[in-house]
Amino acid sequence: MLDLLFPTKIPTGPFLSKFQPIRLGVSSLKKKGIGTMDHLIAAAPYALLREEIHALKFRQGYFLVPDLANLLLQALRLLSCNEETVLCPVPLHWSRRLMRGCNQAELLAVAVSATSSIPLQKVLHRVRMTGQQTRRSRSERKNAMHNAFSCSAFPGEHVILIDDVCTTGATLNACAAVLRHAGVRRIDGLVLAQG
Numbered sequence: 001m002l003d004l005l006f007p008t009k010i011p012t013g014p015f016l017s018k019f020q021p022i023r024l025g026v027s028s029l030k031k032k033g034i035g036t037m038d039h040l041i042a043a044a045p046y047a048l049l050r051e052e053i054h055a056l057k058f059r060q061g062y063f064l065v066p067d068l069a070n071l072l073l074q075a076l077r078l079l080s081c082n083e084e085t086v087l088c089p090v091p092l093h094w095s096r097r098l099m100r101g102c103n104q105a106e107l108l109a110v111a112v113s114a115t116s117s118i119p120l121q122k123v124l125h126r127v128r129m130t131g132q133q134t135r136r137s138r139s140e141r142k143n144a145m146h147n148a149f150s151c152s153a154f155p156g157e158h159v160i161l162i163d164d165v166c167t168t169g170a171t172l173n174a175c176a177a178v179l180r181h182a183g184v185r186r187i188d189g190l191v192l193a194q195g
Contacts, residue, residue, distance in 0.1 A: 036176035037161075037169075039188040041078050043071040046165060046195020053164050053192060056104050069111030072162070072190055076116060079188050084157040086121040087113050087190075090175055091149070093126040108192070109162040121155040123182075124175055149175055151182040158186040166191045 043049075052068060055061030089109035097103050106122070113120040128148045161175050166189060176187045 036173050036180055037187050037189050039079060040166060041075045042166060042191050042194035043075040044193055046193040049193045057100065057164065060101060062107065065107050065111050068192055069108055069115065071192060072108060072112050073115055076112065076190060079160065081118060086119045086156045086159055088121050088124055088155055088159050088161055090161055090163040090171055091124050091126045105163045108164065112162065123151050123153045123155045124178065125150050125152060149178045151178045154182050155184065157184065159184050161187065161189045163191045166194050
């Protein structure tokens with residue numbers, strides 16, 4: 001029973017290989033209302049990683065970080081990176097971070113940065129509590145994210161935003177808008193799951 005609640009290994013190898021990372025370009029993103037990003041890469045469909053993501057976010061399943069980061073590293077290969085590229089985790093509001101004990105996006109970004117040697121820049125800050133997005137409609141999510149983030153410094157020419165899940169893209173879109181305003185030329189999203 002404990003193995004079901006807290007799996008020690010994420011399915012990899014042949015099981016995952018039948019799921020290719022999901023890649024969305026500019027035109028697809030604009031159709032979804034995420035017009036501020038250049039690309040979005042999801043390592044897998046949400047249904048495949050739902051339990052692992054919930055364990056990481058809500059049950060302190062930090063032991064999953066290396067395997068989940070490995071999935072992100074595999075998906076990262078679909079993005080072209082250079083010396084201008086930096087990773088930036090999507091921030092949590094301080095009160096949510098206190099409740100959870102960590103920011104899961106930051107844990108993933110740190111692990112990806114350590115393995116890929118792409119620098120990590122924590123320049124985004126959530127300045128307003130937005131509440132949980134799970135039960136909100138697309139338009140409610142977009143409205144909730146309005147003015148929710150700030151950028152404390154110019155991170156670089158190319159930023160890859162890292163988060164666990166992209167559902168409607170409202171959070172990533174709001175982060176990307178703040179980064180565009182700060183002068184970032186290319187913004188990509190890299191998430192564990194899209195769903």
